[in-house]
Amino acid sequence: MGNNGSKVAAIVMQRIMEQLEAGVVPWHKPWKAGLAQNFVSGRPYTGINQLLLGSSDYELPYWLTWNQTDELNAQLKYTWPIHVRKGERHTKIVYMGKWKIDQENSKTGELEEKTLNLLRYYRVWNVDQIEGLHQHERIVQWTTQAGEFKPDKCCETTLKNYPKPQPTFKHAGSRACYNILDDLIKVPARHTFDTVSSYYATAFHEYGHSTGHKDRCNRDMGMMDEEYSFEELVAEICSAMLCAQCRIDNEREIKNTAAYIEHWKKHLVNDPRVLLKASRLAQQGFEYILEGKKPEVRDG
Numbered sequence: 001m002g003n004n005g006s007k008v009a010a011i012v013m014q015r016i017m018e019q020l021e022a023g024v025v026p027w028h029k030p031w032k033a034g035l036a037q038n039f040v041s042g043r044p045y046t047g048i049n050q051l052l053l054g055s056s057d058y059e060l061p062y063w064l065t066w067n068q069t070d071e072l073n074a075q076l077k078y079t080w081p082i083h084v085r086k087g088e089r090h091t092k093i094v095y096m097g098k099w100k101i102d103q104e105n106s107k108t109g110e111l112e113e114k115t116l117n118l119l120r121y122y123r124v125w126n127v128d129q130i131e132g133l134h135q136h137e138r139i140v141q142w143t144t145q146a147g148e149f150k151p152d153k154c155c156e157t158t159l160k161n162y163p164k165p166q167p168t169f170k171h172a173g174s175r176a177c178y179n180i181l182d183d184l185i186k187v188p189a190r191h192t193f194d195t196v197s198s199y200y201a202t203a204f205h206e207y208g209h210s211t212g213h214k215d216r217c218n219r220d221m222g223m224m225d226e227e228y229s230f231e232e233l234v235a236e237i238c239s240a241m242l243c244a245q246c247r248i249d250n251e252r253e254i255k256n257t258a259a260y261i262e263h264w265k266k267h268l269v270n271d272p273r274v275l276l277k278a279s280r281l282a283q284q285g286f287e288y289i290l291e292g293k294k295p296e297v298r299d300g
């Protein structure tokens with residue numbers, strides 16, 4: 001890896017480390033809906049870029065380069081120029097570029113064309129950081145679809161009545177996560193979910209995590225960076241309980257929960273108490289959300 005490559009790799013690692021240090025696990029519960037994509041081409045970013053952009057704080061998943069704002073200006077000719085708002089910080093993404101060079105063949109002495117792969121980086125801005133795009137059809141469409149989401153009354157009431165102080169809740173990025181240090185929940189925009197119930201099941205899962213906070217049920221959250229950590233099982237069961245409470249159709253979510261439990265089976269064979277313990281802790285979280293009841297003794 002050349003100099004530039006190590007620099008790019010360092011940027012990526014730094015970003016991941018920052019997120020881990022902030023208590024966010026960037027690859028935690030990836031969500032297919034609302035994939036980060038280029039605003040102009042509509043093409044979703046792939047691999048590491050999805051990870052870098054998907055965990056952002058912006059609700060809309062659209063990103064563009066500085067040059068693309070110029071291109072849009074030339075193309076759309078709006079009365080007011082489209083531009084990155086002053087002081088807005090860029091986000092770096094990486095890209096594998098091809099570089100053609102002529103190289104002498106040591107045996108024949110002839111020049112041969114050789115293609116090198118070079119890791120490079122780009123600066124992009126979220127549409128939210130850009131002035132003048134509100135009338136663009138893509139943004140108008142987003143706003144319209146967002147307005148069409150039909151909230152579930154019971155689920156909304158449940159979340160509204162979550163005991164205070166509540167965790168901060170934000171619609172952002174394309175990944176759902178709970179950040180314990182900031183007591184912050186991030187869930188992708190509501191209308192980007194396939195169904196209303198999958199939105200609430202996801203939100204409930206993250207709210208389930210939030211009950212583990214020391215000021216609430218004070219649960220040992222363990223390592224939240226393992227996809228199938230014990231805490232995941234707790235949050236998943238807690239979500240299933242909340243879905244059931246509101247009678248939302250959560251067949252698919254139950255399947256998810258089952259997948260978790262399936263994975264846990266091998267542990268359960270050795271120690272069937274694991275599931276009992278997870279359910280007990282999930283139940284505590286569930287009761288905390290509904291009644292503000294904290295467990296008397298710290299349990300697990």
Ligand SMILES: [Zn+2]
Binds near residue numbers: 028205209
């Ligand atoms: Zn989780």
